[in-house]
Amino acid sequence: MSVLKNFESGVTKQYWDLVNPVVQELGYEVYDLDYLSGSTTLRLYIRNQETKQTDIEDCVKVDHALTTPIQEAEWIPDTFTLEVSSPGIYRNLIKADHFIESVGERVEVVGMKKWGELLPDIKWPTELKTVKKLIGVIKGANENEIEMEIEKYKNIIKLNYAQISKAHLEPSFEQLMSKSERMDA
Numbered sequence: 001m002s003v004l005k006n007f008e009s010g011v012t013k014q015y016w017d018l019v020n021p022v023v024q025e026l027g028y029e030v031y032d033l034d035y036l037s038g039s040t041t042l043r044l045y046i047r048n049q050e051t052k053q054t055d056i057e058d059c060v061k062v063d064h065a066l067t068t069p070i071q072e073a074e075w076i077p078d079t080f081t082l083e084v085s086s087p088g089i090y091r092n093l094i095k096a097d098h099f100i101e102s103v104g105e106r107v108e109v110v111g112m113k114k115w116g117e118l119l120p121d122i123k124w125p126t127e128l129k130t131v132k133k134l135i136g137v138i139k140g141a142n143e144n145e146i147e148m149e150i151e152k153y154k155n156i157i158k159l160n161y162a163q164i165s166k167a168h169l170e171p172s173f174e175q176l177m178s179k180s181e182r183m184d185a
Helices: 010-025 056-072 096-101 173-184
Strands: 028-036 041-048 081-085 106-111 133-141 145-150 156-160 164-169
Touching (some): 056 081, 106 145
Parallel strands (some): 041 081
Antiparallel strands (some): 028 041, 106 164, 133 145
């Protein structure tokens, strides 16, 4: 399932088990979910399985379909809030499939430790050796690791998922403008 998030235990698994079958039955996939326990809010990120897109009607359809199962689940707090959304432009990458789909995309990757500690055999420029965040382009990905060309470094490095604590798309201004122009055409 997920390589960067744990949906296998606790309340997160309960929510996953509740929402995933309903979302899939509607033809969507659960891209990600976040349960904010202090606020009793579940943020559910969905997308159409075929188009890999999400629009407001998709979110409304999923929200309505989940109303009854949520109301019937006795373990869900009375003050519960469900937010159904698109994963967004800066979407988190939490599954190997997300990384594989994102080959060629610009991403920000946060390491479990500073990169100079995680990958000591690489001759890092001083400013990159002591940071946890790297921005670059995914050049390849599989079930175990990604190959990433680091901005300011220009070499391709391999990172296994166990070395990554968080990752998300980080499109450049030029990429955002290019997408905007395609949508206007």
